[in-house]
Every structure is written in structure tokens, then in C-alpha cells.
Amino acid sequence: MVGVFYAVIPAGGSGTRLWPLSRAGHPKFLHTLTGTSASLLQATVDRLGQLAEPESTYVVTGVAHAAAVARQLPALPDANILVEPSPRDSCAAIGLAAAIIAARDPHAVMGSFAADHLVRDGDAFASAVRAATDGARDGLLMTVGITPTHPETGYGYLRCGEAVGAGQVRRVAEFTEKPPYEVAVSYVESGEYFWNASMFIWRVDVFLAELLRQQPQLHAGLMRIAHAWNGVDRERVLGEVWPTLPKISVDYAVMEGAAAAGLVGTVPGDFGWNDVGDFHTLGDVLERDERGNVVIESDDGAVGKSDILLHDTDRTVVVPRSGRLVSAVGVHDLIIVDTPDALLVCPRDRAQDVKKLVDSLKERGNPHV
Amino acid sequence: MVGVFYAVIPAGGSGTRLWPLSRAGHPKFLHTLTGTSASLLQATVDRLGQLAEPESTYVVTGVAHAAAVARQLPALPDANILVEPSPRDSCAAIGLAAAIIAARDPHAVMGSFAADHLVRDGDAFASAVRAATDGARDGLLMTVGITPTHPETGYGYLRCGEAVGAGQVRRVAEFTEKPPYEVAVSYVESGEYFWNASMFIWRVDVFLAELLRQQPQLHAGLMRIAHAWNGVDRERVLGEVWPTLPKISVDYAVMEGAAAAGLVGTVPGDFGWNDVGDFHTLGDVLERDERGNVVIESDDGAVGKSDILLHDTDRTVVVPRSGRLVSAVGVHDLIIVDTPDALLVCPRDRAQDVKKLVDSLKERGNPHV
Known part of the structure; x- marks a missing residue:
């Protein structure tokens, strides 16, 4: 891979559908759920170890879990545990990491990966992400597309367009977050759609430009915060600006609009992905x-x-x-x-x-x- | 009712199908299962209060539960808590009580009632037992017949014969304990059968005579024990004789054969009987x-x-x-x-x-x- 790859792991959400195992005080990503001794968060960092050094791996988490995250990941530098003052949904979390990385390395390629998903084949995962970086370097906001098995209404759907370049990259003609059931059924039946696996790979400058276009207030706030990040005013600025940031997921804030503008790409991912959203799903992926x-x-x-x-x-x-x-x-x-x-x-x-x-x-x- | 009525309550069995609530160490009859504060055993004694004084009420129980039984039933005299050295099934338990009552009152009418059944209508129950005592006084081994609702294979079935006397008493033409499923189905469909509610009302002399005829070894053992009951040798004789008693239920030991000899009668009982055999049954009788x-x-x-x-x-x-x-x-x-x-x-x-x-x-x- 050309250049340093930055890995970003938003670790938020309590995993409500995994109650009473997962609680607000001990969310899903901190749990061992896979029969191994690693938590989902630790397994995510381990999996990304092929792609990113600890120094270029960031976790974005909330105040309630910062200490647990820091202790579960002793190899990560303190400065790479980004702590949100309050939950402002995924666009603010991922955007904060993008802005901080951009301040360090303006054209860096970063990938964002959920802290609480399962991947069975780590090598195939790394290959897919490497393939996606090709599209990212060419200026696309890249996703990883999973072949859908059922009309899940909690996911985003990607409709594939033409191939881009000689590799596996395809342009995404349409990005639809959480469609109604009937729509999801038609998507799955058409065979033209992938699930979005909540993996995003892009150049930070490309992402921030698209954020500026679609979410100027969010962009401005994040820029103010990133600017103050390494100074004495970090906590004051964060405390002032963070609560004003629009609370919106990156899917709605950026990806749907970027796809409509032809800026989103995807590569297929066939590595046993599972979002471990509920106990039924968990029962499907673990050894029986x-x-x-x-x-x-x-x-x-x-x-x-x-x-x-x-x-x-x-x-x-x-x-x-x-x-x-x-x-x-x-x-x-x-x-x-x-x-x-x-x-x-x-x-x-x-x-x-x-x-x-x-x-x-x-x-x-x-x-x- | 003419003469004293003696109530006998065999309190044995752990209620295996009510596990994990009911345990060997804390069996079903000691539990409150009905939404009231009385245990099933206490409710049974209360229900019999209309028919028998505490002085003529006996409980037969095992060594493991003697203390709990005694404490749950403070009104019963110590001497009325009959403690079996080891479980020898229901014929030995009920026979022991019959022999002890016979030594006190040779022609007494006694009734035996399980410690762990539910009865919704206590007055209707008492009326049925009073009606049964008529047949008992006339020399029949009386039962109480419940209209069956399904082909239960764990119960005894009574086929009714002709009326005896002017009251509700009918002779039992056949007594079949625990029939196979297909047989139980045909019984229920025929409309000629009652369930035996494990309630037996008889003159102690009639029962002991029938025990002598059908189970001479059991009869002889119980006579030896009853003879020693009020003397210094009770524990020695019990310890010697009890383990030699045939381990058999009263249904097989006496009732089937007595019915074949025309000695069994029944009265219908419609008082909301339930043997609380399992949690499903319990769910059917309690308030929902x-x-x-x-x-x-x-x-x-x-x-x-x-x-x-x-x-x-x-x-x-x-x-x-x-x-x-x-x-x-x-x-x-x-x-x-x-x-x-x-x-x-x-x-x-x-x-x-x-x-x-x-x-x-x-x-x-x-x-x-």
C-alpha cells in the first residue's frame, strides 16, 4: 500500500438488542462474544493490524467508556483515543477523526470500521480494504459491499454502477440508508444491491470537501475543534463547539448525497461479515x-x-x-x-x-x- | 356424619416435574404454589378441617420432611405426624395410618388425600367426601371420580357400574391404574370412565381385610408395626420391619384387585380438582x-x-x-x-x-x- 493507512474505529452505541448482556454501562464492543478472549473492539484492532500501525489507529469513544477502551488497547498511544464529550452520532465521530488525521497528513487515506462487528476471514478483509484504497486514492468515498442474504431494514444498500479502473472498484449509483421493508425486498431480489458494511475508506481531504459541501455547519465545527486539538484550548473549544454539531449519521449526512453526485465507490467484500446486531445473528455466526x-x-x-x-x-x-x-x-x-x-x-x-x-x-x- | 372421620394425608414425593422449584430437599407439598400464603399441605389440612378434627388428622411423611411438616401444621398433635423410616410407596404409607387408626377405633372411616393437590371448591369437596362415607360405611373401598378432560396416562381410571343405595354411590366395575395412551384415549371417548383423584374413603377394617387378602406380607408387617406403635419397641420394630415391606402403590396393591372383586365404589367429584403435577397444569388452574x-x-x-x-x-x-x-x-x-x-x-x-x-x-x- 502506498503511504500510511489510518484506521478509525468509532466505538459507540450500547447494543440495545443484545440486552441484558449488553448494557449502557458495558456496551457490546467491550464484550467477548465470540468464544475467544478478545472483546469485539480488541478483535477489530487486531484485524486492522495488517493495515495500520498502532500510531495510525484511532478509536473514537464516549466519556463513559474512554477508560475501558484505553485499558483494552494498551498498544494505542493515549493521543489516539479520541473522547467525545457527548454522543453526536457517527458523522461527528468519524469527522473528528478525519479532521485530526488531516491536520497530521492532509491527503492521508483513512478507513472507518465499526468496533462491534465480526469478520470471519481477516486476510480476505484486508485484501478488500486494500482494493478499496485504490478507489479512495482516485478520489472516491469507498465502501465495502456485502452480498445481501435477506431484506434487512437496518442496513444501508448500495446499487452498483460501472467499473472504475482495472481493479475491483465499482461506482455506486445509489446509496440508500435503512430502506422500508418492501424496498429492501425488491433490492435483494434485483441482485443489483450490496449491503453497506459500515466500512468507509477515503482520502481525508476528499471526505472533508464533501462534508463542507453537504454539511457546512458540521464541517466548520470540526475544523475549529481540529485546529485547537493540540493546543491548551482543546477542552474549552470541544466543550463549546461539540454540543452544537448536527447529530446525524455519516450515511445520511454524506454518503447518500455523495452517491447521488457520483462520488461513492465500492468493492465487494466476502469475508464472513456480521454486525452482531442481535442474539439471533450471533447464533448464526458462532460455532454450533x-x-x-x-x-x-x-x-x-x-x-x-x-x-x-x-x-x-x-x-x-x-x-x-x-x-x-x-x-x-x-x-x-x-x-x-x-x-x-x-x-x-x-x-x-x-x-x-x-x-x-x-x-x-x-x-x-x-x-x- | 355418623362417628369420627379420620383424615390421612400421605406427604411424600418430591414433585419432580415441578423442578427446579420443587427439589428433593423442598418438595412440592411444602410450597406455596397457589398465590396464597398456605403451602399445598397446609391447604389440604385446612380443607379437611370441615370433616376431621386435628386429633383425628394424620400426616404420613419421610424423615427428611418430618420437621418441616410438624412446623407447618402446629395444630396437629405430635403423635399424628407419622414418620416413615424410608419411602416404601403409598400402600405402606396409607396402610400404616389405617393400622394405627384401627388400633384406636376398629371400625373407623378414614379418608386418604394427597398432600399436594389443589381443590378449588372446598365445600363441594366436603360434600363429595361425605357422600363417599355412605359407601364406605356399607363396606366399599370408596373413591372420588373426576370427569376426565384429556387422555392423561399418569392417572387411574374408574369404569362405573350400577348405583349402590339411594345416594350418589356407584360401584366401580374396573379400576385401571396408568393405562397406555391409546387405552386412555378410548376411556375418555367412551364417557364411561372417571379419573381417580387419589382420594380413598373406607372403613379401616374393610381396607385391612382386603390388604390381608391381596398383600398378606404387607398386612403382616403393618400389623406388627401397629402393635408396637405405642410401646417402647416402636423404633426397633419399625426399623426391622419397614424395610421389608413391599414397595407398591395402593392402586396396584389393593384397588385394582378390589374393583375386580366388586368391592370398590365411587362418587362423582366436581370441585375443581387438580393434581398440580407440572407447570402446565398449574398454569391452567391459577389466575391468569x-x-x-x-x-x-x-x-x-x-x-x-x-x-x-x-x-x-x-x-x-x-x-x-x-x-x-x-x-x-x-x-x-x-x-x-x-x-x-x-x-x-x-x-x-x-x-x-x-x-x-x-x-x-x-x-x-x-x-x-
């Missing part, structure tokens, strides 16, 4: 027994290993985190999450609705959220 | 919310009241006994039993199979049984 059951043990040693007894039980996802005996009889396609203070039982096809449950708990002021 | 869910809280104050959050959930039985938040989303017809050291999840139509699970735990030497 001969009856399709998945038991997601903890590796952190916080509780004793649970006894698990699944009798005549199929395709069930069990998350034992209380040290208690967890038993099921005659159950199929169920999710059972057993934590020290809360239990969840939910069919796998209702895994998305865990969010509603958490919303309901929040409304009641329940302390278990 | 508008979606058919039943939450069986504890009244014993051992744990804090649990938060329960059932979102889009129907006909589900929740037994919260750990003080944790119990939540379910999109679940129907499920059983969720949450105790401090073990969790069970099971569809209601598999409630019988909890026994298999417990057997499997026993095989493994698991301490949670």
Missing part, C-alpha cells in the same frame, strides 16, 4: 453443536462456568453469565440470556424486538437497563 | 392475566419481589423466585422457572418431560436436584 445450539460462554472469568443442560433442544442460543444451571427441555429457535440480575427469553425471530423491551424498561425507569 | 399469562409469585418473602416484563407474550407460566428481572419478548405457551441457582425454559406441552431432565441431572450427580 450438532443440533444447531450455540452456547456463548464468557471468557472473562467473572462468574463460574455454568452448567448447561439442553434436552431435546434445537437451534437455541444460550448466553450463560450468572453461574447458574441453565436448562431447557423441548425448546427450539429460542434465545435465553441469563445474567446475574436479569433474564431474557425470546424466540430467535423476535430478536429485533429486544429493543422494544429495553425501551419499555427505560420508560419505567428500571435500573436493569 | 388477559393474555393468559400466569405469574406464580412466592409469598414466603425469601427473595424480593421480581420485576416481570412480558412483552407481546401469551399463555406463559412464569415462576420468579430469584428476585431478578424476568423478561420475555414474543413468547407463547412457555414455562419459565427462575430460581436462585437454576433456570428452566420449557414449552407448556413438554412440561411432563421436566422429569427426564431431572433424571438426567441425577445421572450426572448434579447438585441442583
Whole structure:
């Protein structure tokens, strides 16, 4: 790869649909969910190790989790843990990193990767990102496209246009974030769409120019902050400006409009990507027994290993985190999450609705959220 | 009612299909399961209060639960808590009480009633038992017949014969304990059968004569024990004789053969009987919310009241006994039993199979049984 590659990892969001395992106080990206001892965040940094040095790897996180992030990633310099004063959605988070990197290296290529996704094949992932940097260097805002398997309404969809250059890069004719269900169905059936895997690879100058065009207020705020970043006024400026930044995702703020202007490209990614959005999805990607059951043990040693007894039980996802005996009889396609203070039982096809449950708990002021 | 009525309550069995609520160390009859503060045993004694004085009420229980039984029933005289040295099934337990009562009152009418069944209408229950005492006084081994609602294979079935006398008493033409499923189906479809509710009303002399005829060894052993009961040798004789008694239920030992000899009668009982054999059954008899869910809280104050959050959930039985938040989303017809050291999840139509699970735990030497 020509030049230094900068990796940016926005680590925000509590993973509501993974409640009661994931909590506001201990979000998804800090968890070991994959049967290894690495948290999703650590696994993300490890995976990016082929592409970026620790010195050019940045994590953007919130005040609540800055300490945990810093401790989980001892190889990263202190200065590379960017702490947001408050959550302002992904455009502010990614934009902050882009502005800071641009101040250091104006034409740098950076990639942004979620802290809490799973990738099965790290080498294939690195190859796809390298292929995307070709398009990024040529001035495209690059994405990685995943072949969709079902009409998921929580993702962005990329409609492919013509090839750009001799490599794998294709122009994106349309970028549609979170389409309605019927639209998602037609996209999947057409065979012309990829899922956007929330991976963005671009030259920081190209991204910031597009941000200036589409979101001038956000751009101006980030520039003020980046300008003050290495000075004595950093905290004062951050404190003043950050709360005024528009709260919007990068998909809506930049990508949809950039695609309409012909500025977005994509490369296909076939590396076992999964956003681990809910327990059903998690059950699909982890190792299962001969009856399709998945038991997601903890590796952190916080509780004793649970006894698990699944009798005549199929395709069930069990998350034992209380040290208690967890038993099921005659159950199929169920999710059972057993934590020290809360239990969840939910069919796998209702895994998305865990969010509603958490919303309901929040409304009641329940302390278990 | 003419003469003193003696009530006998065999309190044995751990209620395996109610695991993990019911344990070998804390069996079903000691539990509050009905939303009131009385245990099933206490409710049984209360219900019999219309028919028998505490002085003529006996409980037969095992060594493990003698103290708990005695404390739950402070009104019963010490001498009326009959403690078996080891479990020898129901014929030995009920026969012991019959022999001891016979030594006190040779022609007494006694009734035997399980310690862990539910009866909704106590007055109707008392009326049925009073009607049965007519047949008992006339020399029949009386039962109470419940109109069957489904082909249950765990019960005894009574085929009715001709009326006896002017009251409700009918002779039982056939007594079949635990028929195979196909047989149970044909019984229920015929409309000629009742379930035996494990209630037996008879003159102690009639029962002991029939025991002598069908089970002479059991009869002889019980006579030796009863003879020694009020003397200094009670414990020595019990210790010697009890382990030699045939281990057999009263249904097989006496009732099937007595019915074949024309000695069994029945009266219909329509008082909301339920044997609370499993969580599904329990869910059918207790008060449910508008979606058919039943939450069986504890009244014993051992744990804090649990938060329960059932979102889009129907006909589900929740037994919260750990003080944790119990939540379910999109679940129907499920059983969720949450105790401090073990969790069970099971569809209601598999409630019988909890026994298999417990057997499997026993095989493994698991301490949670």
C-alpha cells in the first residue's frame, strides 16, 4: 500500500438488542462474544493490524467508556483515543477523526470500521480494504459491499454502477440508508444491491470537501475543534463547539448525497461479515453443536462456568453469565440470556424486538437497563 | 356424619416435574404454589378441617420432611405426624395410618388425600367426601371420580357400574391404574370412565381385610408395626420391619384387585380438582392475566419481589423466585422457572418431560436436584 493507512474505529452505541448482556454501562464492543478472549473492539484492532500501525489507529469513544477502551488497547498511544464529550452520532465521530488525521497528513487515506462487528476471514478483509484504497486514492468515498442474504431494514444498500479502473472498484449509483421493508425486498431480489458494511475508506481531504459541501455547519465545527486539538484550548473549544454539531449519521449526512453526485465507490467484500446486531445473528455466526445450539460462554472469568443442560433442544442460543444451571427441555429457535440480575427469553425471530423491551424498561425507569 | 372421620394425608414425593422449584430437599407439598400464603399441605389440612378434627388428622411423611411438616401444621398433635423410616410407596404409607387408626377405633372411616393437590371448591369437596362415607360405611373401598378432560396416562381410571343405595354411590366395575395412551384415549371417548383423584374413603377394617387378602406380607408387617406403635419397641420394630415391606402403590396393591372383586365404589367429584403435577397444569388452574399469562409469585418473602416484563407474550407460566428481572419478548405457551441457582425454559406441552431432565441431572450427580 502506498503511504500510511489510518484506521478509525468509532466505538459507540450500547447494543440495545443484545440486552441484558449488553448494557449502557458495558456496551457490546467491550464484550467477548465470540468464544475467544478478545472483546469485539480488541478483535477489530487486531484485524486492522495488517493495515495500520498502532500510531495510525484511532478509536473514537464516549466519556463513559474512554477508560475501558484505553485499558483494552494498551498498544494505542493515549493521543489516539479520541473522547467525545457527548454522543453526536457517527458523522461527528468519524469527522473528528478525519479532521485530526488531516491536520497530521492532509491527503492521508483513512478507513472507518465499526468496533462491534465480526469478520470471519481477516486476510480476505484486508485484501478488500486494500482494493478499496485504490478507489479512495482516485478520489472516491469507498465502501465495502456485502452480498445481501435477506431484506434487512437496518442496513444501508448500495446499487452498483460501472467499473472504475482495472481493479475491483465499482461506482455506486445509489446509496440508500435503512430502506422500508418492501424496498429492501425488491433490492435483494434485483441482485443489483450490496449491503453497506459500515466500512468507509477515503482520502481525508476528499471526505472533508464533501462534508463542507453537504454539511457546512458540521464541517466548520470540526475544523475549529481540529485546529485547537493540540493546543491548551482543546477542552474549552470541544466543550463549546461539540454540543452544537448536527447529530446525524455519516450515511445520511454524506454518503447518500455523495452517491447521488457520483462520488461513492465500492468493492465487494466476502469475508464472513456480521454486525452482531442481535442474539439471533450471533447464533448464526458462532460455532454450533450438532443440533444447531450455540452456547456463548464468557471468557472473562467473572462468574463460574455454568452448567448447561439442553434436552431435546434445537437451534437455541444460550448466553450463560450468572453461574447458574441453565436448562431447557423441548425448546427450539429460542434465545435465553441469563445474567446475574436479569433474564431474557425470546424466540430467535423476535430478536429485533429486544429493543422494544429495553425501551419499555427505560420508560419505567428500571435500573436493569 | 355418623362417628369420627379420620383424615390421612400421605406427604411424600418430591414433585419432580415441578423442578427446579420443587427439589428433593423442598418438595412440592411444602410450597406455596397457589398465590396464597398456605403451602399445598397446609391447604389440604385446612380443607379437611370441615370433616376431621386435628386429633383425628394424620400426616404420613419421610424423615427428611418430618420437621418441616410438624412446623407447618402446629395444630396437629405430635403423635399424628407419622414418620416413615424410608419411602416404601403409598400402600405402606396409607396402610400404616389405617393400622394405627384401627388400633384406636376398629371400625373407623378414614379418608386418604394427597398432600399436594389443589381443590378449588372446598365445600363441594366436603360434600363429595361425605357422600363417599355412605359407601364406605356399607363396606366399599370408596373413591372420588373426576370427569376426565384429556387422555392423561399418569392417572387411574374408574369404569362405573350400577348405583349402590339411594345416594350418589356407584360401584366401580374396573379400576385401571396408568393405562397406555391409546387405552386412555378410548376411556375418555367412551364417557364411561372417571379419573381417580387419589382420594380413598373406607372403613379401616374393610381396607385391612382386603390388604390381608391381596398383600398378606404387607398386612403382616403393618400389623406388627401397629402393635408396637405405642410401646417402647416402636423404633426397633419399625426399623426391622419397614424395610421389608413391599414397595407398591395402593392402586396396584389393593384397588385394582378390589374393583375386580366388586368391592370398590365411587362418587362423582366436581370441585375443581387438580393434581398440580407440572407447570402446565398449574398454569391452567391459577389466575391468569388477559393474555393468559400466569405469574406464580412466592409469598414466603425469601427473595424480593421480581420485576416481570412480558412483552407481546401469551399463555406463559412464569415462576420468579430469584428476585431478578424476568423478561420475555414474543413468547407463547412457555414455562419459565427462575430460581436462585437454576433456570428452566420449557414449552407448556413438554412440561411432563421436566422429569427426564431431572433424571438426567441425577445421572450426572448434579447438585441442583
